[in-house]
Amino acid sequence: MPILILSGGFMTSKNDVHCAIAGLGRIGVSLESDPLREKPASHMGAIDYNRTAQLVAGSDPDENKRIAFKSLLPDCAVYANTELMVEEIKPHILHIASITDSHIPILKMALSAGVPMVVCEKPLSNSLEEARALLPLIDSSDSVVLVNHERRFSRDYREVRGLIRDKAFGELLSINARLYMGKTRPVSQILYHDGTHMLDILRFLTDENLEILHSEGEPYRKGGQLIVLARGGSVPIVLDVSGGRDHLVFELDLSFEKGRIRIGNGVYELWSSQESPYYTGFRSLSCTSSGWKGRTAYFSSMMNHAIELLNNPGRKCESSYGDGLKVLELIDEILGAYPQEQNQDSSLEKTPSSSVV
Incomplete structure (x- = not known):
C-alpha cells in the first residue's frame, strides 16, 4: 500500500x-x-x-x-x-x-x-x-x-550555457571565478566542499575538461588563499578559492566579445555592449537583466x-560518475603541488568504516 x-x-x-x-x-x-x-x-x-x-x-x-x-x-x-x-x-x-x-x-x-x-x-x-x-x-x-552536481540542473546556469553556445554575446574570452567560505576554513577543505561545484560548473559551462596551468597560495592554512590559473579549451580561467571572509561567495564573471555575464549564489546579471554614455567614440557595458526570475529548480x-x-x-x-571523478582529479592536481601540513585544520571529514552501512 x-x-x-x-x-x-x-x-x-x-x-x-x-x-x-x-x-x-x-x-x-x-x-x-x-x-x-x-x-x-x-x-x-x-x-x-x-x-x-x-x-x-x-x-x-x-x-x-x-x-x-x-x-x-x-x-x-x-x-x-x-x-x-x-x-x-x-x-x-x-x-x-x-x-x-x-x-x-x-x-x-x-x-x-x-x-x-x-x-x-x-x-x-x-x-x-x-x-x-x-x-x-x-x-x-x-x-x-x-x-x-546540482548547478548542472539549475535553470539559470543552463540558460547561461545556452547563451555561450549560441554566441549571444560573441565568443567567451575569459572567466573569473570566486569561492569564499568563512574565515578559518582552509582552502583544502573548501575545494572538497563547494569547490567541487565550482570546478564542475566551469567544466559544464566551457564544455571542456579543465587544464590546470599554475596555482599560488597556502591551501592548508586556516583562512588561507589560493589563486588557480586554468584553461577550459581556449578560455583562460582565474579561480580564487579563499577563507578569511565572514561570508559565502560563489560567483563566476564571464567576459565576452560583446558583453558580460555574472552568475552565482544570489547573482544573475546580463551586460550588453552599447554606445558609451560616458566616453565619446567608445562602447561601455550596460546591465540589461538583473536577478533570476522564478525558481531555478536545481x-x-x-x-x-x-x-x-x-x-x-x-x-x-x-x-555521471566520470564527471565526479574528473573533479577529484582536478582537486588532486591542484593540491598535489603543495606539501600537506600535518595538522587537524587541514584534515577532511572522516568516519569509521564500521558505521558506513
Whole structure:
C-alpha cells in the first residue's frame, strides 16, 4: 500500500518509483526546513516534489537523525544499517547523502545489490584512488550513477550555457571565478566542499575538461588563499578559492566579445555592449537583466533526470560518475603541488568504516 506524502499542501498517493535515502543529515533531509532556501532543498524534498517518486525508507547510523526523520515521515521505514535497508526495501533509486567517507562503500554495496539507479552526493570520495578503484564495477554494472552536481540542473546556469553556445554575446574570452567560505576554513577543505561545484560548473559551462596551468597560495592554512590559473579549451580561467571572509561567495564573471555575464549564489546579471554614455567614440557595458526570475529548480530538475534515466536505459547521464571523478582529479592536481601540513585544520571529514552501512 503506497504511503501518503504531503506535497505542495495536498496529500498525494505515489507508488511508481520507490526511493530510499542513505544519510539523514543536512542534504538528505534537514535543509528542507531552511525558510530561506528555494524548495526543494534536500533529497527528501526532491523525492516528495516529484510526481512519480515515493520515499519509502531512510537510513543513518545516528539515532537522533533517525528519530528526527521518523517524526517527519512516520510511515517511512527507518534503518541504522544501509545494506539491510537496500536488501529489504529493494529501492529503484538509492540517494547517497551520507558523509563523504561513506560514499564509495555504500555505492559499491548498491551496485553489487543491483540497485537500478543511484544518486550520489558530491564529492564522490575524499580519495581519488578510492574513486578510481570503483571504475571496473561502475563500467560492468547495469546500474546508473548520477552525481548531484546540482548547478548542472539549475535553470539559470543552463540558460547561461545556452547563451555561450549560441554566441549571444560573441565568443567567451575569459572567466573569473570566486569561492569564499568563512574565515578559518582552509582552502583544502573548501575545494572538497563547494569547490567541487565550482570546478564542475566551469567544466559544464566551457564544455571542456579543465587544464590546470599554475596555482599560488597556502591551501592548508586556516583562512588561507589560493589563486588557480586554468584553461577550459581556449578560455583562460582565474579561480580564487579563499577563507578569511565572514561570508559565502560563489560567483563566476564571464567576459565576452560583446558583453558580460555574472552568475552565482544570489547573482544573475546580463551586460550588453552599447554606445558609451560616458566616453565619446567608445562602447561601455550596460546591465540589461538583473536577478533570476522564478525558481531555478536545481534539485527538482536533478530528480527529474534521475527518473528519466531510470525509465530510459542507455540515455546519457548529464552528471555521471566520470564527471565526479574528473573533479577529484582536478582537486588532486591542484593540491598535489603543495606539501600537506600535518595538522587537524587541514584534515577532511572522516568516519569509521564500521558505521558506513
